[in-house]
Amino acid sequence: MALIGTGVLSGMGVVFKTFLETYPWGRVVLRTVGVKPTNGLVTVEYPDVKQQHAERFRYFPFLVYDQTPDNLRCVACRICEQECPPQCIHIIMEKDEQGRPVKNHGRTLPKVFDIDTSVCMSCRICVDVCPFDAIEMDNTYELSSEGRFTEMIYDKQRLLKSDEYFHSIHPEEAAVVDQRLAAKKAKAAPSAPSQPGASPAAPPPAI
Amino acid sequence: MEQAIESQLLEISLGPQHPSTHGVFRMNATLDGETIVKLKPVMGYLHRNHEQIGESISYIASFPFTDRLDYFSAMSNNLGLAIAIEQLGGIPVSERGEYVRVIMAELTRLVNHTAVTGFLINDMGAFGTPLLYAFREREKILDLFEAASGSRMMCNYVRPGGVREDVPAGWLAQAKQLVDGYPRFLDEFEMLLTDNEIIRQRTQGVGVLSKELAVNASVTGPMLRATGVNYDIRKVDGYSIYPRFAFKIPLGSAGDVYDRYYVRILEMRESVKILQQALKQIPDSGPAISPKGLAIGKAPRTFRPAKGDAYGRIEAPKGELGFYLVSDGSPQPYRYHVRAPSFVNLTVLEDMCLGQKVADTIIILGSVDIVLGEVDR
Numbered sequence: 001m002a003l004i005g006t007g008v009l010s011g012m013g014v015v016f017k018t019f020l021e022t023y024p025w026g027r028v029v030l031r032t033v034g035v036k037p038t039n040g041l042v043t044v045e046y047p048d049v050k051q052q053h054a055e056r057f058r059y060f061p062f063l064v065y066d067q068t069p070d071n072l073r074c075v076a077c078r079i080c081e082q083e084c085p086p087q088c089i090h091i092i093m094e095k096d097e098q099g100r101p102v103k104n105h106g107r108t109l110p111k112v113f114d115i116d117t118s119v120c121m122s123c124r125i126c127v128d129v130c131p132f133d134a135i136e137m138d139n140t141y142e143l144s145s146e147g148r149f150t151e152m153i154y155d156k157q158r159l160l161k162s163d164e165y166f167h168s169i170h171p172e173e174a175a176v177v178d179q180r181l182a183a184k185k186a187k188a189a190p191s192a193p194s195q196p197g198a199s200p201a202a203p204p205p206a207i
Numbered sequence: 208m209e210q211a212i213e214s215q216l217l218e219i220s221l222g223p224q225h226p227s228t229h230g231v232f233r234m235n236a237t238l239d240g241e242t243i244v245k246l247k248p249v250m251g252y253l254h255r256n257h258e259q260i261g262e263s264i265s266y267i268a269s270f271p272f273t274d275r276l277d278y279f280s281a282m283s284n285n286l287g288l289a290i291a292i293e294q295l296g297g298i299p300v301s302e303r304g305e306y307v308r309v310i311m312a313e314l315t316r317l318v319n320h321t322a323v324t325g326f327l328i329n330d331m332g333a334f335g336t337p338l339l340y341a342f343r344e345r346e347k348i349l350d351l352f353e354a355a356s357g358s359r360m361m362c363n364y365v366r367p368g369g370v371r372e373d374v375p376a377g378w379l380a381q382a383k384q385l386v387d388g389y390p391r392f393l394d395e396f397e398m399l400l401t402d403n404e405i406i407r408q409r410t411q412g413v414g415v416l417s418k419e420l421a422v423n424a425s426v427t428g429p430m431l432r433a434t435g436v437n438y439d440i441r442k443v444d445g446y447s448i449y450p451r452f453a454f455k456i457p458l459g460s461a462g463d464v465y466d467r468y469y470v471r472i473l474e475m476r477e478s479v480k481i482l483q484q485a486l487k488q489i490p491d492s493g494p495a496i497s498p499k500g501l502a503i504g505k506a507p508r509t510f511r512p513a514k515g516d517a518y519g520r521i522e523a524p525k526g527e528l529g530f531y532l533v534s535d536g537s538p539q540p541y542r543y544h545v546r547a548p549s550f551v552n553l554t555v556l557e558d559m560c561l562g563q564k565v566a567d568t569i570i571i572l573g574s575v576d577i578v579l580g581e582v583d584r
Contacts, residue, residue, distance in 0.1 A: 007402030014399040015336060042343050054350070056375065058357035083507060085260075085268045123271030123363045128371070128504055137357065172375070 055172060058137035059122050060154075061115060062161045069160050073134035076101075076110035080126035080135060088119035089126065113156040117143050133177045139169050216244065221568070223252050229326065230579030234556075234568065241564045246557045250550070253583040261543035266292050266532075267366070267507035269543065274361040276545065277581040280319045282311040282352070283523040285365035290446060291519025291530035292367040296512040301497045304369025305448045306489040310382065311355070311364065312447075312521070313478045313485070317389065318348050319524035320429075320471040320478075321396075323576045327468060328400060330573035331409050337399060344392050347385055354378055368500015379486060386482045393475055401469065410465035414559040414571035417462065424555045428526025428548050430575060433470045434462035440522040447521075452484045464574040508538045516542075525549050525576055545584055549577040 020026030021040030030037040044051055065072040076093040094102040094111040101108040126135050138161070145151035167174040222233035231252035237245035257276065261269045273288050274281040286308055293300065300308075325341030349359040355374045356364035364371050400406055416426070421434045431438055439456045441449040457473030459466030496504070503510045512534040520529040526548025533542035552575050560568045 004404060007404050007407075011399040011403050014395055018340070042346065054354040054357070054375075056355070056357040057353055083265065083268055085264060085271050121271060121361065122358065123274075123361065124357065124371075125268055125271060125363075128267075129507060131505075 053139060055170060057139045058124055059141045060117065060120060060138050060143060061122075061126055061135050061159070062138045063113060063156065063159045064134055064136055064163055064166055065160055066163050069162075071105050072109060072160060073132050074110055074113065075108045075132060075134070076113075077131070079129050079131065083125055083129045085123060085125055086119050086121055088116040090114040090116075110156060113159060115154045115159060116152060117145075117154060118152045133181060136166050136170070136173075136177075214240075223249070229572070229577055230582075232572075232577070232579055232582065234572070236560075236565070236568065238565065243560045243563055243565065243568060246560045246568065248553060248556050250553070250582055253579045255580075255584065257584040258543050258545060262540055265507035265538050266510055266512075266540060267504060270366070271361065271363045273545075274363055275580055276547065276584065277319075277523065277525060277528075277549065277578045278360055279322055279578055280315040280524045281360055281362045282315040282364060283319075283521060283528065285362065286312050286447075287519055287521045287523065287528045288530045289365045289367045289519075290521060291517050291532050292512075294517035294519050295515065295532050295534055296367065296503075296510060298367045298499050298503070299497045300447075300500070301369045301494045303373070303490050303493040304495045304497065304500075306485055307370050307374060307495055308365055309447055309449070309452075310482060310485050310489070311352075311362075311370075313482050314348050314351065314382070316478045316524045317475055318345050319576075320475050321345050323524075323573075324396070324400075324468060324471055327464075327570065327573040328406070330570050331406065337396075340396065340399070344389070351378070351382055351385065354381070366496060366500055366504050368498075368503070369494070369496030371496070371504065373495035379489065382482075383486045386479055386486065389479050390476065393472065393479075397472060401472070407465065409570065410463065410468060410574075412461070412463055413563060413567050414464045414574060415462050416555060416559050420555060420558060421462070424551070426526070426552050426555055428522070428524070428552065428576075429467055429470045429474060430526065430552050432456065433459035433466040435460050440520060440527055444520065446519075449481075451488070452481045454481050464570055467574040467576075511536055511538055520546070523548055525578070525581070526552055545581075547581040547584060549575075549579075549581040550584075553577055553582060 017030065017035065017037075018040055020030050021037045023040075027037040027039075063072055063074055076091050078091050078093075081087075081089045081091045090112065091110050091114075092112040094104075094109050096102050103109075122137070124137055127137055163174075166177075217238045219236050219238060220233055221236055223231040233249035233252070235247040235249060236243055255275075257272055260272060269288060270285055273284040276284045289308075292298065321341045322345050325338035328337040329335070352362055352364075353359045355378055356362040356371070416430065416434055418434045418436055421431050422436060427438070427440075435458050437456055437458055440446065441454075442456060454477045457470050457477060459470045494501075514534055514536050516531065516533040518529055518531045520527055522528075527546065528548055529546035531542070531544040531546065532540045535541040556572065556575065559571050563571065
């Protein structure tokens with residue numbers, strides 16, 4: 001039978017060790033008595049210091065455009081609108097007076113593309129289901145606004161971000177997306193090779 | 208001459224805004240002095256229509272909502288739904304995907320048990336210190352989750368057929384380092400708590416749950432095992448690849464709050480063993496998701512399982528988490544039901560609290576380990 005009070009004392013020992021670990025001099029003390037200390041300071045002083053996030057960190061989607069902002073990849077197919085679990089995406093296709101879809105760079109495009117920040121839960125379903133890799137996840141998380149209604153709805157202009165930006169925040173994922181898009185392009189136009197350097201004599205791949 | 212003091216019962220309402228009720232949960236307690244004579248749990252403050260929403264969206268779109276059931280163990284919740292969908296649609300799982308899923312599920316168990324132990328000690332009145340020690344370790348695992356899935360708590364990572372994307376390069380080495388260092392933290396945590404005389408005084412013999420009542424009320428998880436019933440779905444059902452690992456099921460004997468605390472500590476030690484074996488056995492290459500699973504993840508509306516039903520269940524950190532799905536051949540489930548362990552375990556709360564003091568009900572509730580997101584759904 002252990003002496004009454006030893007359990008409390010050993011617990012206080014752990015607390016005292018952790019206390020020492022949070023100070024540089026305390027870590028020196030621990031080292032001199034032969035205890036291997038860990039860095040006890042695990043928090044950072046936000047907003048002065050910001051935590052480094054993992055590359056895959058995701059928060060709020062954005063729309064990708066290539067080169068110029070009018071050349072966006074989105075074709076307003078509304079798959080993401082349909083699949084979005086909290087239904088925070090609202091899309092209207094750009095149409096002319098006769099009601100025919102307007103085409104830009106050979107693609108249809110959205111007239112309205114709104115995402116409600118107050119509803120979006122950053123689940124990444126829209127990115128997973130997009131067949132055109134037109135929507136991707138951002139990693140900016142300071143989206144608070146003073147207004148309750150209009151400021152919280154991100155329209156097409158605020159959502160548009162360049163492909164370079166996508167490469168800068170998610171380089172690994174962007175490389176995979178680029179590969180997929182190139183494969184799709186090659187499949188769509190096998191007669192016109194995108195790279196002039198590629199040997200035209202190569203036989204077409206067996207399907 | 209003795210004169211009896213006239214007294215009457217006092218009804219008080221603990222919660223729903225009480226910090227010790229772990230969320231918006233209310234206990235209508237009837238007191239005789241300090242002793243509980245009647246206690247009625249009131250639930251439903253956090254009801255979000257999870258099941259009804261699940262019936263109006265595709266199978267895949269339910270995954271982000273399962274994260275929000277038991278928000279301490281999002282990965283386990285994902286796994287439960289994925290297993291149910293795999294049963295319903297006959298989707299094979301890739302080998303590497305199985306291992307990644309088990310690693311994630313066991314890491315989730317570490318997260319949950321570490322946090323709930325901290326909360327339990329917090330409920331006893333040791334404000335802050337043990338809870339923050341627990342959270343310090345939990346953060347390290349959440350960093351791993353963030354690196355793999357992109358989100359710390361709302362992971363949305365497991366998919367039918369595997370996981371959404373493979374873990375990044377170097378992730379497994381990081382996980383191994385963390386897992387190997389975890390027993391050191393557990394030793395320290397136990398030194399802080401297990402033999403502490405005050406904690407033993409507060410918890411031993413408090414909130415005793417009998418074996419018979421636990422089985423009759425279909426209590427599962429650490430709460431059931433603390434009463435001495437050897438029932439763990441990882442062993443009983445052998446789902447996923449759990450039969451490949453050697454691990455023990457820790458059991459309690461008294462069924463009191465202390466046993467529930469200690470069973471969780473021992474379970475974490477077993478989880479570490481499973482993780483070490485899984486990290487050693489995981490194949491170095493191969494797809495993290497089977498082709499069929501990948502196709503479903505890309506186009507959820509194309510997944511139209513044949514008419515029928517499926518019940519997928521896992522040993523979530525809190526107990527048996529089951530998903531019951533009925534398909535009518537359309538892209539949405541006809542019926543989507545969640546068997547939430549917290550909710551079922553909460554039904555024996557009154558039986559455990561009767562005859563105890565008010566301060567004890569708080570730690571009994573803490574030892575049940577509820578998350579209101581799962582209780583109310």
